[in-house]
Amino acid sequence: MGNKKLKSRTEIPSEHKWNIEKMYAADDLWEKDLAAAITGAENYDRFRGHLGDSASMLADALEESDRIELLLERVFVYARMKQDEDNRNSHQQEMLGRAENAIARISSAMSFVLPEIIALPEDRILSFLDNEPRLQIYRHMLLDALRRKAHVLPEAQEKLLAQMSEVLGATGQIFTMLNNADLKFTNVHDEDGDEISLTHGNYINLMRSQNREVRKEAYTACYEAYRSLINTIGTNYSYNVKRDVVSAQIRHYDSARQASLASGNIPESVYDNLISAVNDTLPTLHDYLTLRKKILGVDELKMYDVYVPLVSMPERDITFREAVELANKGLAPLGEDYLAQFNRGIEDRWIDIYENEGKTSGAYSFGSYDSDPYVLMNFDGKLEDLFTLVHEMGHSMNSFYTRANQPFCYGDHSIFTAEVASTVNESLMMRYLLENERDPEMHRYILNMYIEAFRTTLFRQTMFAEFEKQTHDYVENGGSLTAEWMNSLYNDLNNRYFGPALTEDSLIQYEWARIPHFYRSFYVYQYATGYSAATAIADSILTKGAPARDAYLEFLKCGTNDYPVELLRIAGVDMDTPGPVDQAMKTFTSLVEELKGLY
Structure with missing residues (x-):
């Protein structure tokens, strides 16, 4: 297609x-x-x-x-x-x-x-x-x-800070220009041996190539480019952290992290519980990486080996109508009303389905308070497009229920809760496919896909959250960030998260320098908490049935009429305790055990 x-x-x-x-x-x-x-x-x-x-x-x-x-x-x-x-x-x-x-x-x-x-x-x-x-x-x-x-602060000081806001946000703009305009990658070769330009857009696809030399060349070219600018990026990020620290002090917060979490009234314990629970499960991640090394049949597992699917994607295209039918089966545990509204959205043309010349790439859910909750996607007939459909319609269904039950002032969603609605759908869809897929190769592909979702969302984003916490702590305790210090910190974190199966290399220490989310401080942890909450909710719906489903649907209706942690309690999830992350880690462990049993 x-x-x-x-x-x-x-x-x-x-x-x-x-x-x-x-x-x-x-x-x-x-x-x-x-x-x-x-x-x-x-x-x-x-x-x-x-x-x-x-x-x-x-x-x-x-x-x-x-x-x-x-x-x-x-x-x-x-x-x-x-x-x-x-x-x-x-x-x-x-x-x-x-x-x-x-x-x-x-x-x-x-x-x-x-x-x-x-x-x-x-x-x-x-x-x-x-x-x-x-x-x-x-x-x-x-x-x-x-x-x-x-x-x-007093009005005059608030006005002064407002006037300085553009200047105070300069580090993020500087990184954007460095990253998207000035950073130059050397050319690399694709699977056909043709020389191509390495870009931010094609990097992850090259890292998923079944040809190891293609992966290695792309990986090396990427991080050599960041290494060449590491002192400039390091200085820029250092001032980003200093801005966070000084801004928090000006506003009478104890720390930059407290200031950042305060906007949603998020207890700092939520952040700490996430890091603690994920670290407790690192041995399971290490088991998975040991298994990955075995399945790939490599003497040394390198960082450029961690994204390639363990099973080649079986050739199987699906039509949009088939994707909708599968979505109805996967989302059935959410009940008749949810499916009725979901299908009404399909029929009422909420979705812009196919790619056309000039159309924006990717996918999103959007709309105003008094419009339909629209979805833009670029459906291409692949399995990933099914997950894009249920993900974005998860956002749109959340918007539908919220706008039907809340006034305009609470008709939106916080970042902390928004990803829950989309990821619950993904989780339910994944469970359905795993239970019902009869092709052994496709089953292994989906299983690996699910494990990778945990690794790249829960583990990777938590590692980023640790990096942010330690860089800000260091400055708040009188330290001065340098590129060398951050390289060392990131390398230590990467070694701890990936464990002994991974052969250390000299380039991964520069990865922190390519993460744009670090310029929106203490943001990435919400991907991991949202994924944990969604996994716990999906587990609860599948095991407890109607009561858990009804509690979740009630949560979808709330918008921003309370703080995020309070809203998730309505859905039966208490993010102020280690429970949801622990539960997500148990699901990850069971998936790894299943994969081990197949090899």
Whole structure:
């Protein structure tokens, strides 16, 4: 399927394209909403300095803010998705640019709201909540503002920090430019022996090649490029950590990590429990890598051997309709209502299914609060596309349930909870395929695929989380980061995680230098916690049935109406304890034991 000439957008049948015309049937309707949002923001200044005048005034301001932001969200989402249909369309580029410009202007015009609320006396806000029914839906939002009050600075200092925000974010932009514009890889050879350019996009595919020389050459070329810039990247990341540390001190936090986790009110114990539980299971990861070395039949297992599938993918294409049928079987434990809404989404054209010329690559779930929860994908008939379908529809189903049950102010999801909905679907799909696949080779391929999902998400992201914690701890204790120090730290972590089966090399010490997520500090751990929570939830649904399923569906309806850890407790998962990560580790162990039994 993937080798056919790409069609133009107009050649794709409408039933295979998302129906975003439901949002705006014509551009003039979009223009009307854009103008209304801008006018609303211009008139919003009447609330400045008056949010504490009365409970009704505060309610009026919050309701008007929601109306403006809802219009703005709808305008932006539509323009973004229209451009993604064909990025070459200059008209859509202009619409998106105007929407982004409006976001910047409106955000600036309304930026006084939160600081002004936080500046109000606590007893006044509590009194407002007791006396104005319209404020009840904003209770969590207002109490959360009070929680953060101790870390908000006087207005003049806040304004100064806001003015410095672009400068303070420079390290991430510098890395982006270094990584995507200035970093040059040497050419490498593909499986046919042809010389090709090594890129960020094709690196992982080359690392999955069955030809070991192809993997070795790509691996060497990649890390030699980072080695050549290691002192520059090291200095840049060092200042990124210093910024985190100083910013936390300015806002009266005990540490950069505490400051980062505070936005979601995440206990630091969640982070520590993750690292502890994963480290306790490293012997099982070491067993798996020993088995990988045996199956690959290599004298030495090298870092360029850890991504290649242990079984070549059996040739088997699937149609989109077959993928939907498989998804229905895999997601059946989620119940009739979930499947009914899932299938309604397929029929109502939530999904833009196939690739076309100019279309954005990859996949995502998107939409505004009052639109369908749309999915962009580029279905190519492979097994991975089935998992893309259930993953992105997991996000969209979460959005569907949330928007049907929450007001606009809680209609979104935190990063901490968002990946749970998609990964529960993946986990259920994986279990179904493992139980029902009759082809031994395909069964082994799926089993290895599942184990690799654990290794690359739970173990790898936790190793990254350890690296971040230690770099920030070092600076907070008076140390000064150098490239050499970070190379040594990363090399030690890699050796501990991968264990004795792996033959040490001199290049993996530079891997930290290519991780863009490190410039969004204390972020990556959420991939691992989300994966752990999703694994625990899927286990619970499969073993306990309806009660666990109903609790999970209740969680999907919550949006952001409480803190992430509290919301996951609704689904039966307490991330403030080691339990969910321990349970995920038991699942990983059982998968490795099954693979060992097949060899």
